[in-house]
Amino acid sequence: MTRLVTLGLGILAAGLALVAAFAITSLVLIVAGDPAGEVWGEILSWPESRNLTNIINNATVLYLSALAVAIGFRMNLFNIGVDGQYRVAAFTAAVVAGEAWLPGYLNTALAILAAMAVGAVWAGIAGLLRASRGVSEVISTIMLNFIATSLVAYLLRKAAVDAEGSNAVNTKPVPEGSRIGGFSIGDGPGEVYGFVFIAAAAGFLFWFVLNRTRFGFDLRATGRSTTAAVANGINVNKMVLATMCLSGAVAGLVGLPILFGSQFSYGSTFQSGLGFAGIAIALLGRNHPVGIALGALLFAFLDEQSNPLQILVGVSPDIVAITQGVIVLTVVISYELIRRYAVRLEQQRVARALAPSAPTPPPTSGPSGEAEEVKA
Amino acid sequence: MSTTTAPTPATPGTAPVSVRLRGIGKRFPGVIANDDINIDVRRGTIHAIVGENGAGKSTLMKILYGVQPPDSGTIEINGTEVTLSSPADAIRAGVGMVFQHFMLADNLTVLENVVLGAEKLHGIGGRARAEITRISEAYGLDIDPDRLVEELGVGARQRVEVLKVLYRGANVIILDEPTAVLVPQEVDELFGNLRELKEEGLSVIFISHKLDEVLTVADEITVIRRGTTVTTVTDTEGVTARKLAELMVGSQLPSPSTEASTVTDQVLLSVRNLSLPAPGGRPLLDDISFDIHRGEVLGIAGVEGNGQAELVEAVMGMRPGTTGTITLAGTDLGPLSNRARRESGIGYIPEDRHRHGLLLDAPLWENRVLGHQGRAPSSRHGLIDRRGARDDTLRIIEEYDVRTPGPDVLARALSGGNQQKLIVGREMSGDPVLLIAAHPTRGVDVGAQAAIWQHIKNARKEGLAVLLISADLDELIGLSDTIEVILRGRLVGTFDPGAVTPEQLGSAMTGAGESA
């Protein structure tokens, strides 16, 4: 019953946020003199199957990114460094898979493990600095993003292979046998990444570890109150390190659907900025694996549907960046409003439940029902 | 300003009314609200408002100070009906408030603190200094405007707060639990100041639950229970604390006093030469040694900030850098982590339940797991046992009389007393041999207080060693088998609670007897 109410309130909050975001975006369009109706008509039209494929694929990538961010968020750690972590990790995976020391899917598995390990180490640096020296993980992960960029650039130059006639810089391609196949939906070109199942499994594991294990309990307890965690035997420094590593390991997966599903190498055109989108989506999804999935789908949907705007409606697809930004803001606001409302609701419920039967002892004093009657 | 009013000798019952509250009502979901509060505060009197925690005193004062608007009722100040929608309104109407927690900037001087936010009144220079000196002398506050606040003791800081209020032209001063932070001697000084204020024709509203103090200083006493005014005593002669307390709770008052001794000669907790150095200062803990036996309650008395919190944290393993040995039932706790210490049999009721005891935004059953996540019934094989934890939460709710609709309610939704009962229940689970209780009844209502006292007595009877830290001397005297006084990180005296008086303890706590 209360769970349903909570869920309902959550959906209400998200719904309100979306409506507000769309209204604000429309206002921007109208003020700028652009055809708001046409823009929304284009964005909200039902995607063709090939677009649907793209949406699912991009959502998969965004989902993993947001999941990585959410692990930190659940402990009040702001892992801003998912961006750097996934790039270092994707590069590592590309090199490992490209070298193909192992045959077939063993090679894939090794590359995935390598990516997770590298992501964990990269994030772990920030965790270690935080745990041992109290360096804010926000600062250190941002700095590590810069270092990641330079490091990958430096190493990519060494690992790059030249393709005939091409000006692109790429690592050795992943051999055919180690690629992760996809499946088609509808009749358009393109396949949904097979990695989508790995992402779903990651989401389930996220839920299970956080909600069912001792480690997850410690993590959430630390997130809710560091002071209470310390007082109750949780080694917060250890948790910081472990959580950052876990977050980094998941961040290591972010680039892999692209690597094993479509691009097969790491190079100059590899998608960047995914870590930052992940922050927004984690906020939107309230750090819940299902919420994040919906948020990732929404962001991927908006990205995909906005792409042709410039060609078909003559409006820059940047308008969708506005929508996404506004969604993040309105979501934060509406979640907070709903949270307060829910707390009040809960307190009222407690008061109601206790009012008729539970006068404070000793019972000889006036029953609390008295006040109720006077009030009424 | 009060100087324009001719000093009126206090004549309760006849002086003009400076604050008149009629039918004040305020409702919050789930908490006790104000309902039909009627109070007359007369000019030149000290008017005490007493009531148990949660009776609605704080809400009432917030209404009077403009922090919250009332849902119903009227406020008249000096004969004029006013609407107070902010503290600024209240100050304009001549109402000032001294909070329990001082709002002073330590690194500024008294002058700077006083003029802060009131620069328009007398500037920030010589005129302001002259005004502060004048007020200080007029009311015997003994404040030097140019001293840094950080150099002042608690009592002086409180007087600075009073001065701040007077400086802003208040003729009605509200003091919220002003004695909670003071030792007995300082309390007497404060009362002297308050009497000066009323001699000058000001009205003082004094909020407290320490009934002896109230009887000492107040001219009139209003008792609040369950958010409404029960009665106003205009003649304090012949009224006893016991009578007031009964008015407050509406029944016989529970007492903390302990039954027959259960102390055995078996040492459970042994602390030897415990020290905690502070970088560049005097040590936070200085060579502390004591034993607690099976079935013994050891009370630690002291003015807050003299090392009590550090002592508890050292025993709990939360303070790196401590030296000395701590042995629990023969086991050296030194190398053990906080969690290992808990699991070796320490139950811990922390001083600040919101910060250290609970996850406010988590359901009760998760709060049951907190601190016990490594043990049955909370977890099994590294997995949280939700069913086991919920069932055990139900047991605690039942046995410890936690008033809640169920284990899924957020901890935040419970009243302070019920939160504390949940903590006590949790900490008594898992068969502890040592219970550390830091201010276990702070901020809980009388009903819950009695219940918690009873649980501590039961623990003692069952053979636990109990380390009790409290600022409430009556509680210490009533529950402890032995009382140690802590001062500046050192144990400075051992007292027999059966023979000691609060005044003796107070002297030891402030170091008055130290020179001997």
Place this chain on the structure above:
Amino acid sequence: MRRSRKLAALLTAGILSLAATACGGDSDNGDADDPSTGGGDAPSSDIKVGMAYDVGGRGDQSFNDSAAKGLDQAVEEFGMEPQESEAEDGEAETAREERLRTFADAGYDPIIAVGFAYAASVGKVAKEYPEVHFAIIDDASLEAEPNVASLVFAEEQGSFLVGAAAALKSEAGHVGFVGGVETPLIQKFEAGYVAGAQAVNPDIKVDVKYLTQVPDFSGFADPAKGKTAAQGMYDAGADIVYHAAGGSGGGVFEAASEAGAKAIGVDSDQYNTADPAVKDVILTSMLKNVNVAVYEYLKSIADSGGEEFPAGVTTYDLSVDGVGYSTSGGFVDDITGDLDEFKQQIIDGEIEVPTAP
């Protein structure tokens, strides 16, 4: 608590784009309407050209702009109907593919992809739409596709000439090269420049510096980095520095101005587009006439009445004036004879310019 470039970008995008639209709402797409409304003298054609720019798009003062110039010229002369779209920074591969597909679905033919970042996308989409024609600039990896024209440039040849110019003009016998991002493409500039300088003076010293490495493309848009790099070279004794660093080149010119030395521009005649305060330091510019390539490509389609589309690799080199050097400012007037001689030798194949350092 937060902190991220992207997030901040999301949040500020609203304000910025409002401002942008308010100030210059016609810059993005208004051109699309010009030909049809331009009056009776404009020829008309039913050829619809889709133009997919790289990051920066029209207005980047660099190579997207150059492509846009070629498009504008073709639109004016042949009355084609253009439509443009530009890439977002760090976008997904699928976004580039979708851009091309959207053009194709909307009936645009040909579709010109500006920049080698489109190589994979064009390769993929060209197969999906065999009846639509594509062109890609700066990439020759799609030679095998029958419906793709690859428009590439002999940057090394143009760079050879400015390298020779630098060596002829250098009094210190010491010159420099600042590359934006170390890609094979920019390395072609370096290789040609060094070869040209050494052809004049075998003992010349050439400092080489790249601002960033792939995949960090900020080296094309970071004047501060460009300035620092060039300053280092001037301090070390170089008196002429050639930049192939896009927007970072502005910093190179500034450094030259402060050092009282010279610099060489790239892609377009930067003497005409640079900040007037520094234009006098621009000895010459290596011209990479992307506009010529785009225009020529569209012209051949227009000439056939939209029936025939070029395919395969077309290299725009010195022989067709696809690359070259500029003479604005008159600083190289005294050596044009020497330079033109080198040019002829390259065209004749007597000099073979290397494409990699």
